[in-house]
Structures are given as structure tokens and as C-alpha cells.
Amino acid sequence: MGERLASLSRQIFALEAEAVQLLQESGELRTGQVRVAAVGPSHVTRMLVAFNQRYPGIKVSVSTGNSQQVLDRLANYSADVGVLAQVASDERFVSVPYSEHAVTIFCSSEHRFAQRRSIGIAELQGERLILRESGSTTRKAIEAALEVAGVTPEVVMEIASREIIREAVLQNVGVAAVSEVEYVPGPRLRAVRINDAKVRTYAHVVCLAERQDSAVVRAFVQSAQEGRPMAE
16 A cells, blocks of 8 residues: 555656646746666666767656566656666557667687687587576566577576676686677677577667656657667
């Protein structure tokens, strides 16, 4: 009961803020706030820069979390828009595609792949592989490609932290998969493309269906679409 009441209160305050803004500015966005919930910094940063350049008077606040946390924040009105790596299969939400990126393998400079620009997916057979946590879209993408190819690596670790995975790869514990947009180069790291399988991750801008006509939500989505990078 308490959580439901809190959710309704947030909804009322959000709608009231939109009404006040509409009355004061005749629909033009000069002041106000947009609250963004994102699964990570890689995709959302570019959107934030584009939005700020177009609407410098709008205050932007950003929170991060996993996909479910982002959807929960949208559903309970504590966020206006979300940035997700996968489309929400829930009729309460609408999604707009933003970008897609190749998934690459990265390894230590000591690894046998280090002098290669690309590998075939079959070369991951029996390879020591470090995976993201269950539910990670990068993990889902690489696991799906491995299954299609009939390739079985040796999974040595499952880690939820990008930073810890990077450190484990640096120590040559194994190789890992990463979306190219999230890869952080280093002198002892090498990125190696998969040349015979399409392994991709995606980014989407998401909002509640009932709020897609909100001025601030519509402005953010439009700004993201106009600044959308070309597909690889």
C-alpha cells in the first residue's frame, strides 16, 4: 500500500510539473528537469551532450542500474526516460532504436590472439572465457552466437563488474566479450573482432507509453534520434 501510494504521488507531481511547464512556456522547453535512468554510461553520454546543447536551460539528472531497475524507475515515475540495451517486452513501455554495435573479444597482450585483428568464432572452442553476469545483453549476444556455431568455450568466471573483468583479462585469466562502444583500450590489452558471426548489442531510448507525449520526454527522444549514430 505504501509503495503504491508513493508511486501515485510521484505520478501526480510529475504531471503537475508538466502542466506548470506547459502553461508557463507555451510548450517551449526553456526550463525544467529531465530524469534519465540508464544501464551504463557508454550510450547515454552522447545523448546527454546532444540534449544539453539543444536545451541548455533544462536540468538533467542521471541514475544508473540494471535493466529491471531502469524499467522500475520509469514505471514508478522516478525517471522520465530510460536508456536500455534491449527492448522491453512490456506494453506499458515504448522503445525507440538508437544504435547498434559489434561485440568484440578482448584479451591480454600475452594471449595468443593478441597479434590478430580478427578470429573465427570456432577459435573460441575450449577457450578460457570470462562472462558478464546472467541477464547481461553482451553475454546473451555472445552466448547466442556460440550456440549457433556449436562452439563451447571453457567459462572460467562470471563477473558483474566491467572493471573486474578488465583486470582479470589483463592478468590473462581468460578472454572476454565486450561491446565495442564499451571497450576501454590499454597498453596491455588487445581487441579482436569476430570475422564470421554477427554479434551485436543495441541501445534504445525507452519511456512509459502514457508519457510519450510529455514535452520533456518527447524532446529527449527527438534529440536522441537526431543525434543517432549511423549503424555499423
